Amino acid sequence: MKSSPRFTRLLWVVLLLAVWEITRRLSSASVLAFPSVAMVAGRLVELLATGLLMRQVAVSLGLISGGLVLAALPAGVLVLVSSRVRWVDSLLETMVTLFHPLPGIALLPVIILWFGIGVEAVMVVIVHSVFWPLITNLRAGREAMPAVYRRVAENLGMSAADSFCRITLPAVTPYLISALRICWARSWRALISAEMVFGAVVAGGGLGWFLHSRRVFMDTTGLFVGLVVIMAVGVFVEDGVFRFVESRTVRRWGMNP
């Protein structure tokens, strides 16, 4: 039934935790380098109780969503324009080729010089990490749409807006979703590394700052809590957001990606 893959996943998680715990018990490493499962669980409860951790998760998610929106809107518009205007398309392609391979962290020194170390700088890092893959995927989706779709729309006498909403958009949706998946993962990385460099960009900071402060105060157990929380948020977004959106769109439309 539906719960079985989840059950198996749970089984794997339990096994991995068991491996962790066994390794802990066999190892002579200091608990400062390698805390036990119970220690991490206890610390997780403690940190959740203070409410600070949840606030930091919220800050991180807020920054990421902001960056995603800031990147997705111009990316969408540009790809749309580029499908009509050939030189925009070739410009986009050139820029993707040039900028996509640049890791955000490599740009940090320049970003600090141009944007300082505030929220703007973090946004630039996130937008950079998200913008290029988004464009690549949207263009791929557009290319992959069979030409016959467009001709059908023309034959039916659909208006441009109608044809976009009912033909093009559904056709690129699987690409859009997979692009957002990639962007989500990349923006996490960008945010965490930026925060570990800049410090708290907003009062209280996000998860990157949480990890950094756990590290400098040698709270290794807390450090693992931060990693667990990042994984948990990742699972939640994958299952709660992407799978959900997929089941409501492309799966329902019968176009299993």
Add this chain to the structure above:
Amino acid sequence: MKHRPGKAEAKPIAGVTLCILLILSCGGDSQEHRRTRRDDAPVLRIAEQFGLAYAPLVLARMRGYVEDELPGYSVEWSRLGNATAIREAMIAGRLDIGFMGIPPFLIGVDRGTPWKVFCALARMPMGLATTRADRSTFADLDDSDRIAVPQPGSIQHILLAMAAERSFADAARFDDRLVTLAHPDATNALLSGAAVTAYFAPPPFLQRLTAEPGVSVILTGDEAFGGPFTFIVGVSASGDHPSELVRYAVVRALDRATEALRDDPTAIDDLAGAFEIPTEELREQLMTEGVEFGGTVRGVGRFVSFMHRVGYLEREHAESMLLIPPAETP
């Protein structure tokens, strides 16, 4: 359709478990192996950081003073970017002696490491520098200000918290406003304006900043602390490792380097090369008031009681448990 959950995967899960257990047992063996090899050839592993405070250490390394004092040992030197990296290397068992500020050391001990301070490396004049004309005293700083420190939990951060407690009755006032920047980056960030309001700088960065027009120092380290304190201490991995003999050899090597810096003009030439600054500039920096190498460790007690009182430490450690008294001359 009734799917028996997990049954199909039972075999691979069991297989993976077996593999992991095998790998684990191999891992144990290789660790044993490493331990014996280390015993055969005594190695002393020392880590330094960047900055003027490390001058005697750098000179001792360049001139082989530690090796002179420890015949038969091979000394491995490394240079790490911050105290956090040094602590992590010590926890991982990759370092025998690390040099760091007193607060990072205290955080380590508070988390349960067996570390001990065995010597004072340097005392340095530190200052909170700002480029803002409207921030003429520490009390002028407000919630819109961002302050650069190398790390939260660093000596600069704790000094800031001490001053914040005195001026604002709130030690944690700036904790959310900290910017973590390495010294050279912080210097540039402060001078470029906008990003940070103030930066807690040690030499040589402090001198570099105060030489610029418009930079003022609104708080000194001694003011923040309420007296003199040791900036960098030597930390040994535990009370009996490395041995007293080894620790004492390191202290003697540092003393020799300090004497050389005072009496031997070629020592400053050598060091200027290593620090990549003009000899004259280095000489001036070493002559700055408040620069002092060696001597006794000062300030541990006050750091402990402050950090414990405001919550940076969980326990109040007795100073006698943290320090190894200086060895008697054999």
